[in-house]
Amino acid sequence: MRIRGLTLGLALLSGLAACDSHPGGAMTVGWTFAGGSCSGAAVEQVRIAIAGEPLQQDTFDCRSGLATFTDFYPGTYNVTVQGLDYTQAVTWTGTQSVHLDRDVSVTIDLQPVSQQNAVYYFSWTLDPATGDPDQIPRCGPGQRLDKVAIFIDLQDFGSYDCELGLNGNVVITPYVTPGQHQVDLLAYNSQENATSFAETGPLTINFVTGQAGTQNVPLHWNVGSVQVGWAPYANQSDYNGDIRQSCASAGIADLVLGFHSTVGDQNFALGSACNASVILDNVYSGGLTPYIDACGPGGTPGLCGFQGGALPIYREDPSLVNPTTITVQPGVFFQAANPTPFQVFIPLFPIP
Template sequence: MSWSFDGATCGQMRDIDGVDIYIDGELLEGDGKYPCSANGFDGIVLHDFAPGTYSFTAEAVDYDGVAVYSYRGTFSVDGNVAVPINFNTGRTGATSYAYVNWLFPTEAGTSYPSCGQAGVAYVDARVDDGPWGRFNCNQGSQGRYVETPEIAPGQHYLEVVAIDSFERPLYYYGGGFTSQAGIPASITANTWIIGGAAVGWQLYEGATRLSCGQAGVSEVGINFQDVHTNEWVYGEEGQWFSCNESPAVFEFLRPGEYFVSLQANGTGGRRYISPRGADMLRLRVYAHDFPPAQGAAIAPLDRVQ
């Protein structure tokens, strides 16, 4: 007997641990419980069957022994026979999905901590700015995986946020992956420690303070540049906020020291930027520290044209 999952292999079905086989009137070795894959073969070879027709049930089970997919069929023995089993997963083949698990930071040479050791109670995850889904941490840890909603084949972006029992974010992962039609991707989100920052802004023309409306500004762009590597956290574009949204609160920054750059475009060709060079706003982000909006650093945005 060999099995597959609408074209996917055991290696791709990361939530499946084994396949249980029940043949009417037959007692199988090990009560018919077999690993999903053994020695690179997704199946099992059964011996010593008398000629005849047999009815059987196959159940693909998860790591808790719970049946996830089932198959009912018959086979006839007259010498050696092959019995292919295809578990219907309900996938159409035109879409894709991904299995996701998570790891938390560890010291070099030591094993990854469990959810309890890392202080993580829940994990929030989403794909491509979609809705966040919340999971108990253990659902995707220590050999277990969670499954994304169906997604179109192609390039996608996964975000994972690990949260403690007080709803405080502790760790974050963001990374791209590629999905193929009908074949699940497998992603390990190796999270990193995060901290936060709060940044506000004030528009100026000379020494005169301007409101967003007076400056003709609808959006303000913000970016963080690592002081030591010169890398920009949010690429070349930065993150953009409604001008009236000041201050902006960031929660998923790596601990470290950053220069902060702000920019805005106003009506009539007006442009505003924050100070550069020695006067550039500089912030330090600390692990697991999330400054509130009330304590935001305020950067001036001066009209330059």
């Protein structure tokens, strides 16, 4: 199992220099974390200190499990072991007094330094999807889905690169208090940063100190494809005869496409093109009635009909043409060989 940020390698043995030969011996130090393992505690490295003794090496890969120090005089030594996470923060610590008169071994059971001391490991897969290969959002660097956000108890705890949880890789949650928590993972595009393309839905996870669980979870599609076309018409007669206007002749400078869904409103800037169409891969699923506001010049482009944008001068008119509805299927993306299920056309008329 690969863990994000883990330092790989073998622990080295560190020695203590002695001035004279003497009876005594070596000290071997081991460690556990509330009885658990390094991965269960999300510890990458351990740092060892022996009071009054300079060590040639004091930091070791946690997974080595043991560190041996040689050439001690007989006596009693205070040994402290700290557990470090992938940021090198001290998250666990333990101290034990060790009496040595010959070779001795000691295992120190570390305890967390904070009440937020439990973690969990996740990997993920995307549910199967249909559509043309270049229309299906993919997970990975430079792909449509480049990030997976994590919410714990409805709070945003940041995100991971999408590929870090694929193909047997795992990511680690932030530290939380032990007990049950609700976790939700959402795949999204960091540039758009608005649409949850796919998500786990709420997962009830039991977080245990020092005993991190691991789970592979499916990300279920929230979105599918729509191909929306539009054109302005001077009146219903022109619409019946398919006599279309240009943006210039209609005075249109900015268009915004919108959808009302049970998840929330979505809006897409269409620029200033008329008699055009667009294929979207991020429309929330369900039965939808798309609409378009077309604005004249002035205002901020992309904000037609919103604060900072110009006022709409064209839009669909239900009294002239019944609005077209479309059913968006989750995980069903555009297919050039069968475009009809994805297509909707919106005629635009002057606003009286």
